[in-house]
Amino acid sequence: MVISAKTRSGIDAEIARYPVKRGAMLPALHLVQKQLGHISPDATRELAEIFELRPAQVMEVVSFYNMFYDTPQPRHHVYVCTNLPCSLRGARMLLKQVESHLGIAAGEATADGRIGLGHEECLGACAYAPMMRVDGTYHEDLDAEKAKRILDSLD
Amino acid sequence: MLLVPYVTGHLSEHFGDDSYGTLKGYERLGGYQAARRALTKMSPDEVIEVVKDSGLQGRGGAGFPTGVKWGFMPKNTDQPKYLVCNADESEPGSFKDRILMERGPHAVLEGILIAAWAMGARTTFIYIRGEYGFPADQMERAVAEAYAAGYLGARAMKSRFDHDVVIQRGAGAYICGEETGLLESLEGKKGQPRKKPPFPAQYGAFGMPTTVNNVETFAHVPHILARGAEWFRSLGTEKSPGTTIFGVSGHVTRPGLYELPLGTPLREIVYEHAGGPPEGRTVKGVIPGGMSMPILPADQLDVPMANEFLRERKTMLGTGGIMVMDDTTCMVRVASVVTYFFRDESCGQCTQCREGTGWLDKIVNRIERGAGVPEDLETLLDVAGKMEGQTICAFADAAAWPVQGLLRHFRGDFEEHIRRKKCPFSGSFEL
Ligand SMILES: Cc1cc2nc3c(=O)[nH]c(=O)nc-3n(C[C@H](O)[C@H](O)[C@H](O)COP(=O)(O)O)c2cc1C
Ligand code: SF4
Ligand code: FES
Numbered sequence: 001m002v003i004s005a006k007t008r009s010g011i012d013a014e015i016a017r018y019p020v021k022r023g024a025m026l027p028a029l030h031l032v033q034k035q036l037g038h039i040s041p042d043a044t045r046e047l048a049e050i051f052e053l054r055p056a057q058v059m060e061v062v063s064f065y066n067m068f069y070d071t072p073q074p075r076h077h078v079y080v081c082t083n084l085p086c087s088l089r090g091a092r093m094l095l096k097q098v099e100s101h102l103g104i105a106a107g108e109a110t111a112d113g114r115i116g117l118g119h120e121e122c123l124g125a126c127a128y129a130p131m132m133r134v135d136g137t138y139h140e141d142l143d144a145e146k147a148k149r150i151l152d153s154l155d
Numbered sequence: 156m157l158l159v160p161y162v163t164g165h166l167s168e169h170f171g172d173d174s175y176g177t178l179k180g181y182e183r184l185g186g187y188q189a190a191r192r193a194l195t196k197m198s199p200d201e202v203i204e205v206v207k208d209s210g211l212q213g214r215g216g217a218g219f220p221t222g223v224k225w226g227f228m229p230k231n232t233d234q235p236k237y238l239v240c241n242a243d244e245s246e247p248g249s250f251k252d253r254i255l256m257e258r259g260p261h262a263v264l265e266g267i268l269i270a271a272w273a274m275g276a277r278t279t280f281i282y283i284r285g286e287y288g289f290p291a292d293q294m295e296r297a298v299a300e301a302y303a304a305g306y307l308g309a310r311a312m313k314s315r316f317d318h319d320v321v322i323q324r325g326a327g328a329y330i331c332g333e334e335t336g337l338l339e340s341l342e343g344k345k346g347q348p349r350k351k352p353p354f355p356a357q358y359g360a361f362g363m364p365t366t367v368n369n370v371e372t373f374a375h376v377p378h379i380l381a382r383g384a385e386w387f388r389s390l391g392t393e394k395s396p397g398t399t400i401f402g403v404s405g406h407v408t409r410p411g412l413y414e415l416p417l418g419t420p421l422r423e424i425v426y427e428h429a430g431g432p433p434e435g436r437t438v439k440g441v442i443p444g445g446m447s448m449p450i451l452p453a454d455q456l457d458v459p460m461a462n463e464f465l466r467e468r469k470t471m472l473g474t475g476g477i478m479v480m481d482d483t484t485c486m487v488r489v490a491s492v493v494t495y496f497f498r499d500e501s502c503g504q505c506t507q508c509r510e511g512t513g514w515l516d517k518i519v520n521r522i523e524r525g526a527g528v529p530e531d532l533e534t535l536l537d538v539a540g541k542m543e544g545q546t547i548c549a550f551a552d553a554a555a556w557p558v559q560g561l562l563r564h565f566r567g568d569f570e571e572h573i574r575r576k577k578c579p580f581s582g583s584f585e586l
Binding site for chain 1: 246363405521
């Protein structure tokens, strides 16, 4: 069993809130990912059992959503928003600066597995552009210096 | 930085006050009185009548009359009925729902409770986009407070009405904002939109009668009940009553949120409120309502921001996300950002949408790179035309419209690109 007792009881509590068990699928995936960092093949099988589905049905859901990962992930995710309002205020330049600071391109991770970098579509912070999302946290009104300081402070 | 609107109205006047986000602070300012009165002194039909009379239209993008939609819910049925709050806000340029949840979660919740009573809904599912961590935390805290106070759960507010609220966090997919994509996602599946009919009022969440409304739509409801339909109609235009929270972004000196009556001229919002373009620049174009809505050129900014006027100019209010572009902006680059987004987010079920968004992106990028040919412009319009009105959901239309709008008003930029085989705007935002 890779899904811990604590995660499992969280999943059961979610299931109790829905008229149909499967309604708790996204909450369950969030909980499993919080515990394991990604949705591993073992976790997929266990989730399939809990939800009385085939593993392929769980995998299909995982792969549909950008925020679920089916492979091990870097310690931190950094996403720079490059949609239009952010781009109009220098987001693409910021992304290039972040890329050169980390020595990687968007879509890659640092060799030590510390930071994975990506660009993202509008995150609902358009007036506070440019911005980036670091794990669950928004950092807004950025410039290159502020962004570097944030990146350097990550463990 | 405290993210609060610069210009406020009934939705946002207390957003600068942190306590407004708590039950105690919200009640001190009169919160939950409208819900209490509705649940204990008004019949469901009376509530629906008031909302109908107010003329409130959905703020999620399509602008459907809210009271009419509520009236579609079946009345005499043994099936459980559900309510869904669409908090998936992912339309580029939109950030009002985020602020409503961060700064005023109880107003959203009170609107939900009133709507649930009006339609006899057993449970409300609030579906919040996965990236909105803090807004979801705020909503969760508000829901917990409301349960603790007896405002939710069995015999809500000491009435005979039972109501539960469940929050679900999405996981990063624009299409889950489309109401039936949302319902699929809520049911734990891929968020692929459903064929309609049947509409959600017949076959919605978990196959039961369901109404889906936007966060801001709910937030207006307690104010309408408290102050009356007449008051709401005194704001805005005759056909588009009330205020909305406009989000202004891009090339303006004061980007931010502005709660203003519908019908406020776009020029006033861009210049007087948002400060206009930076010193020495002029406005070139403005997208008035989120990325799906066609752009307007600088000579059409006198348009009042209400659908009856925007439609005459072949665009719409959408989510009220106003994106301003100054004279340094290359509209081909704008197009390439737009087409990339829609290609990336198409759920792929419909051929016209899957293929069409791919083609639009390919051709626009060819032009951007300087490899376009003059016939490309007709091909773009042809592809866009074939995407309209043909698909399971309105996403394909939403992908076609902005390209059509850019070609309608800024064809010259595309032609220059093709002729010079490169971007003619040296100072444009970089790609
Ligand atoms: C592609 C697409 C994306 C949408 N995204 C959202 C969204 O993020 N939030 C929202 O409230 N409505 C969105 N809508 C509109 C919903 O389908 C629906 O009309 C709305 O939630 C109804 O609420 P309202 O009547 O209160 O506006 C979207 C529609 C489409 C076609
Ligand atoms: S129009 Fe596009 S997004 Fe909508 S259902 Fe069809 S393929 Fe999916
Ligand atoms: S475009 Fe970046 S947050 Fe909206």
